[in-house]
Amino acid sequence: MKKKIYMLIIILICACPGLIYFVFGDRDKPFLKLSPDLICVNDQKIFQVLARDQGLGLRHLQVILRQDKKQITVLDQAFSAKTRSWSGEFKLPKLKQGTFELLIICTDRSWNNWGKGNTSLYQKKLIYDTKAPLISPVSKTHNLSQGGAGLVVYRVSEEVTRTGVEVGNYFFPAYQQKNGLYYCLFAFPYDARPDKDIPTVIALDMADNKAKRRFYYHLNKRKFRKDRINISDRFLKSRMVQFQTLFPDEKDLLQLFLKVNQSLRAKNRQQLREIGLHTADHFLFTGKFLRQPNAACRASFGDQRGYYYHGQLIDKQTHLGVDLASLARAPVPAANSGRVVWAGFLGIYGQVVIIDHGLGLQSLYAHLSQIDVQEGESVRKGQIIGRTGSTGMAGGDHLHFGVLVSGVPVNPVEWWDKRWIKNNILSKIEAKGMY
């Protein structure tokens, strides 16, 4: 009997660690995540570490940086019992420019490994870069008109994630060429402030260091014409039907008109900005742009329109194209060669074709009654792309012709002028075969 009891005690003593291990010995390593996941970083970036342990919880976490033979601890965190999840932030201290190693070591409260717990190790090689890229303008003169376009050519000293020209709140992306140079077609928008919104080249490198560089330019200020548009009940009855499905709750035709003229117009302008990004990284056009033949100019770029209903001023908007009227359903030629990026209904513009000519330059043909091209199709200068009409917000049959730079409307008159194109655009990029 005594022997049996001894045997039982011996068995229990032997089984005990196994039992304890079975109960407390979680063998899963803590989960670790570092965000954002970058390769190049500067000392402004905030990193976030997330640690989780589903077993007995977290014990200890360290974030260590190694560069050359130096080691810096940026985070050292001991956890109280039952901490299963934790997240913390850190920034990089001053390091030498160049590569360094980032280590995160995290242990849990498991009895595994003779009581040391399970350890997760996150290891990554990164590049420390706090120097902004160097921007060097290559093009010399930039003559701009308010509402017009310009081209700046420049070099950037390192790889970038974003570069182009800022004018006030507007941003015009640049496109890198095979020779390494950046070409940026930009506008001095009709509503930019001449003395405050200074066109500036910006460049953001892989580590988010931002460089800004001004360049020499001359701006011709402009005063735009005033124009009066009378909104008749006949116009409201005949024109507003096409917009009723967009604002189904608006039964009053005048209120519907105001919604279309204000909020739909703003939405359509935003859509143009998005379409403007669908562009070739080189010019697709040659020579000057064609003007609709035998057509009279009915409204100009930048016209300050006042809308009147029964003699009362009800709205104000800026007209950002040229209205050209000839015969009803007149054939519309492509102003220049390019690729169709939009062919269909677009709010206030009605049935529209938009042709991309590269580097963000696009031409727009609005209020069409018929469209003869499809999205994605390449078109030649002069090719008939549709017929004029009065779809969208148009009083009568005409062509609203627009030119856009990265979706921002510019004065089309410049693009009808062979000399203007040569002096301001093509001479800067030595595109001798294009004019």
Ligand SMILES: [Zn+2]
């Ligand atoms: Zn128009």
